[in-house]
Amino acid sequence: MSATPATATPGRGSLSAETGVARAWRWLREHAVNIVAVLVVVYLLIPIVVIFVFSFNNPAGRYNFTWVGFTLSHWSHPFSNTELTNALLMSLKLALLATVISTIIGTMMALALVRHSFFGRRVTNFLIVIPMATPEVVMGASLLSFFLILGTPALGFETLLIAHVMFCISFVVVVVRSRLIGFDRSLEEAAKDLGADAFTTFRLVTFPLILPGIFGGAMLAFALSIDDFVISNFNAGSTVTFPLYIFGAAQRGIPVEVYVVAMILFFGTVLAMGFATLQQRRAERMTAIRPEQEESDIALPGIA
Amino acid sequence: MAAAIRRRSVAYFLLFPGAFWLIVFFVIPLYFMAKLSLDTEIPGTLHYHFTWHWDNYKEALELYDTQFVRSFIYAGIATFLCLVIAYPLAYVIAFKAGRWRNLMLFAVVAPFFTTYLVRTLAWKTILADESPVTEFLHAIGLAPNSHILYTAVAVIAGITYNFLPFMVLPLYASLERIDVRVLEASKDLYASASSTFWKVTLPLSLPGVVAGTLLTFIPAVGDYINAEFLGGANNRMIGNVIQSLYLTQSNYSSAAALSFVLMAVIMVVVFVYIRFAGSEALMGQEAV
Amino acid sequence: MRTTGKPGRSAALKLAVALAALAATVVLAACGSGIEGPVEATAAKVELEKKASGELVISNWPLYIDKKTVPNFEKATGISVAYHEDINSNEEFFNKMQPLLSSGESGGRSIFVLADYMVAKMMKLGYVQELDKSALPEVEANLSKSLRHPPFDPERSYTVPWQSGMTGLIVNKEKAPNVHSICDLFNPKYKGKVDFLNEVRETVPLVMKCEGVNTEKATEADWLKAIEKIGEAASSGQISRFTGNDYAQDLTNGNAIAVMGWSGDAVQLQIDNPNLEWRMPTEGCMLWSEDMVIPIGAPNPTAAEAFMNYVYKPEVQANITEYVNYVSPVEGVQEILVKREPALGKNHLIFPSASFTKNCSPTPTLEGKEEKNVIKAFDEVLNG
Structure with a gap:
């Protein structure tokens, strides 16, 4: 973990063998951090490669755990398993709705927190942070207790939606708020000076400028929702989402299609992220606000 | 003055839906769980009534103290490993990656884009007893009995993997904020590479360390997927217990009591940690 | 950033009051239902309609039926079947359904397949409907002798075995x-x-x-x-x-x-x-065996009984046995399979003899x- 020395001392010509070793040793020392970093990147990517490879597996029985042979058949019919497809559609529907709702009310909250002074601000901040500092299992369990004691007739899509919006809000607020904090208020003042009313200013100036932040928050919410297992498992009743389907199927053997669908989701997200980054760059170029702003800001939804 | 009042009501208007949702579906459920944790079952009916039954806590903790302690140990080790693994990576991305930076950042978040359960199952394949990886580790003497899956090692490895990005990203964010000129100044003053690191870089990246540690540790303690898929009979964590008490045994009172204790202990740990390490990381720049 | 003034305070107060009122409503609503509410006992008996039709929702374990039986049943009866493989654990499934069952609903499902002990527990809680045997002639004729009088349901009035x-x-x-x-x-x-x-x-x-x-x-x-x-x-x-x-x-x-x-x-x-x-x-x-039951509040019990009856036809059951390889509760299946698939028909894991299971x-x-x-x-x- 050392910083690279700026210059390398020239080798001593006479002891060439030793120098070779010494040089190799020095090279290693200089590049140790880089080597470790590359190894960590490899470590991060190994399971993805395994998932990709096993999505082409051709297992004889029901278990996609050992490599048997190559086939394209699962890629050509990724949605042939109706239980799986229904679960995936359920997850997509749930994630879309949860994203829309949590993004709208999360953005409103973020606006209130950054733009307005009001009594109860600390409590509100606390209210937003606490769900993020609560283990999922506790959130899932407490919501289930709530529904059980209330006697909610059916756990299912509605209770899942409630739960998903609940755990997404905080993350949306944090992402959008960080965008609002770095916002140049003088642009709004300029709009007002030019005679725009508050609503017009918001519509034409504020909203387009914070849009990348909102988009980032929405993407994070979507990712959290579609991947959630723990809270869903507590509150799904007999509704089956994609992660819940996988958990059930893990008992009897995971169909290869699950790996295919996982890879499709992976590539889909990568595309969406590429799109978001492009959007953000364009927004920044067009407005030329804070050119020093990192474009990676939005590209890192996980940072929360 | 009227304008100020209007602005405030705008603030409450903006705040209301979110606050409503969080209060009704997060705060009130916690109250209900507290209530449930003090209930007693009417025998054989699956119905409960409220009795201030504090023994639920005592019984649950007596039965499951092992899993409790184990969860904190596993999560602690995994968090430490994450820190050790993530720091060099974040350091390289921040200072040395150059044009590779975005690609490396992408590699860090890439695991998020594959379903959590699927990537954990992938580790099950990788660590299976007859897999090439296990056989290789066995050959170089790192895997006695050629048995990794269904041990504590597998569970901790799984947790470390799954929460590593939560450590890398905040570390990167704080390292990236460091002014390179400060590091150069240190070098100009003849500080060795290692003392530059220990005396300048590391202290300046401390907010990232704090945020990363919390973002890793909190979900890791409550996690039960890794223990479920990668762990054996002796590696169950408190999340597994809460899950099975709620969902398979309908022993709601004990489960609620355990959840409450878990939350309380985490709060205490986090609070103490923040007291020592500073608060801005968790609460965001402008809060508190 | 924080400013405190009268107007702000009063607005905050209003907000607090509104939220408190909401909380109170929620808490009040909690009384009288849910797991803290009073215990209700219900009992029901299947009432048959003249002819089975409409839609039938079944919950079963994964990979527990062959691919042909459901479509064939749909063709034969005109009933459309939604067949869910959503049971992975007796307890977990029961716990998911319990809040519904306790309020007399079945989540739209008309058949559950659960283990003997779980079915017995549900019977005790009044969550299962009594069957109308007049619609189950095939069960009456073909149910294996050894499964006719289990201690938890001596006359098979509530349950029909799925597989053993x-x-x-x-x-x-x-x-x-x-x-x-x-x-x-x-x-x-x-x-x-x-x-x-x-x-x-x-x-x-x-x-x-x-x-x-x-x-x-x-x-x-x-x-x-x-x-x-x-x-x-x-x-x-x-x-x-x-x-x-x-x-x-x-x-x-x-x-x-x-x-x-x-x-x-x-x-x-x-x-x-x-x-x-x-x-x-x-x-x-x-x-062991696992049984089909009709939960209380099940829609279309007539179709449910038609399905139970249908899978007890030996030729239908033979397809299921051929796929799942468990011990069939239906007599006459072995004769069919010995002809069609001798390896399975003679497998003592699927058709165990009395001497094979003597210590079981x-x-x-x-x-x-x-x-x-x-x-x-x-x-x-x-x-x-």
């Missing part, structure tokens, strides 16, 4: 050639390579058999002693883990070489990997306090 099976040993005969009894699973030679089932009513009686206890007369102390033995084996690392059907993965991957397992799985596993083999434990096996016992029922203590102790072992 045996719980015994599945071993990798190359790596664990000498495992022949449940006791052998405790041999340190196989340390860390053994899986036990996470089913208390199968795992514990099998271990009691190894201890020489008569499972049908076992006392609570016998149960607890066996659980203690299992617990010691688990904490010493002898038992790698407790599984449901996922022991199959461990056997195929080499993570386990001897497990407690189910007969139908063994037939399947053998097809993929000839090294894997079912073994009747020298102590004997456990016999039915899964015991546990009740009341004994059940509670046993399950609690076993769960402590499961959670390590």
Whole structure:
């Protein structure tokens, strides 16, 4: 973990063998951090490669755990398993709705927190942070207790939606708020000076400028929702989402299609992220606000 | 003055839906769980009534103290490993990656884009007893009995993997904020590479360390997927217990009591940690 | 940033009052329903309509029916079937459904398939409808003699068996050639390579058999002693883990070489990997069955009974047996399969003879306090 020395001392010509070793040793020392970093990147990517490879597996029985042979058949019919497809559609529907709702009310909250002074601000901040500092299992369990004691007739899509919006809000607020904090208020003042009313200013100036932040928050919410297992498992009743389907199927053997669908989701997200980054760059170029702003800001939804 | 009042009501208007949702579906459920944790079952009916039954806590903790302690140990080790693994990576991305930076950042978040359960199952394949990886580790003497899956090692490895990005990203964010000129100044003053690191870089990246540690540790303690898929009979964590008490045994009172204790202990740990390490990381720049 | 002034305060106060009122409403709504509400008992009997039609929703375990039966049934009757494979655990499914059932609803489902003990529990709680036998002539004619009078439902008034099976040993005969009894699973030679089932009513009686206890007369102390033995084996690392059907993965991957397992799985596993083999434990096996029931509040019970009746036609059941490889509760299936698929028709795991199962016992029922203590102790072992 050392910083690279700026210059390398020239080798001593006479002891060439030793120098070779010494040089190799020095090279290693200089590049140790880089080597470790590359190894960590490899470590991060190994399971993805395994998932990709096993999505082409051709297992004889029901278990996609050992490599048997190559086939394209699962890629050509990724949605042939109706239980799986229904679960995936359920997850997509749930994630879309949860994203829309949590993004709208999360953005409103973020606006209130950054733009307005009001009594109860600390409590509100606390209210937003606490769900993020609560283990999922506790959130899932407490919501289930709530529904059980209330006697909610059916756990299912509605209770899942409630739960998903609940755990997404905080993350949306944090992402959008960080965008609002770095916002140049003088642009709004300029709009007002030019005679725009508050609503017009918001519509034409504020909203387009914070849009990348909102988009980032929405993407994070979507990712959290579609991947959630723990809270869903507590509150799904007999509704089956994609992660819940996988958990059930893990008992009897995971169909290869699950790996295919996982890879499709992976590539889909990568595309969406590429799109978001492009959007953000364009927004920044067009407005030329804070050119020093990192474009990676939005590209890192996980940072929360 | 009227304008100020209007602005405030705008603030409450903006705040209301979110606050409503969080209060009704997060705060009130916690109250209900507290209530449930003090209930007693009417025998054989699956119905409960409220009795201030504090023994639920005592019984649950007596039965499951092992899993409790184990969860904190596993999560602690995994968090430490994450820190050790993530720091060099974040350091390289921040200072040395150059044009590779975005690609490396992408590699860090890439695991998020594959379903959590699927990537954990992938580790099950990788660590299976007859897999090439296990056989290789066995050959170089790192895997006695050629048995990794269904041990504590597998569970901790799984947790470390799954929460590593939560450590890398905040570390990167704080390292990236460091002014390179400060590091150069240190070098100009003849500080060795290692003392530059220990005396300048590391202290300046401390907010990232704090945020990363919390973002890793909190979900890791409550996690039960890794223990479920990668762990054996002796590696169950408190999340597994809460899950099975709620969902398979309908022993709601004990489960609620355990959840409450878990939350309380985490709060205490986090609070103490923040007291020592500073608060801005968790609460965001402008809060508190 | 914070400003405090009268207007702000009063608005905050209003907000607080509104939220408090909301909280109060929620809490008030809590009284009178849910798990803290009063206990309601319900009882119902299926009332048949003239002709079965409409839609039928079935919940069953995954991979527990062949691909043809449902479409054939739809064609034969005009009923459209939504067949869900959403049961992975008796307890978990029951707990998911319980809030609905206690308010007299079935979540739109008309047939559940659950283990004997769970069905018995549901009957006691009044969650199951009494069947109208006039619509079940095929069941009446073909139900296997040995399954006609189970202690929990002596006249089969509420339940119709779906499949039966045996719980015994599945071993990798190359790596664990000498495992022949449940006791052998405790041999340190196989340390860390053994899986036990996470089913208390199968795992514990099998271990009691190894201890020489008569499972049908076992006392609570016998149960607890066996659980203690299992617990010691688990904490010493002898038992790698407790599984449901996922022991199959461990056997195929080499993570386990001897497990407690189910007969139908063994037939399947053998097809993929000839090294894997079912073994009747020298102590004997456990016999179980899973039953179809019509939950209270089920829509279209007429169609549900039509389905129950349909799968009891031997030629229909033969297709199911051919696919799932468990012990069929329907008589006349063996005759069909011997002709069609002799290997299966003569397989003693699918059609066990009385002498083959002579030492086997039915899964015991546990009740009341004994059940509670046993399950609690076993769960402590499961959670390590």
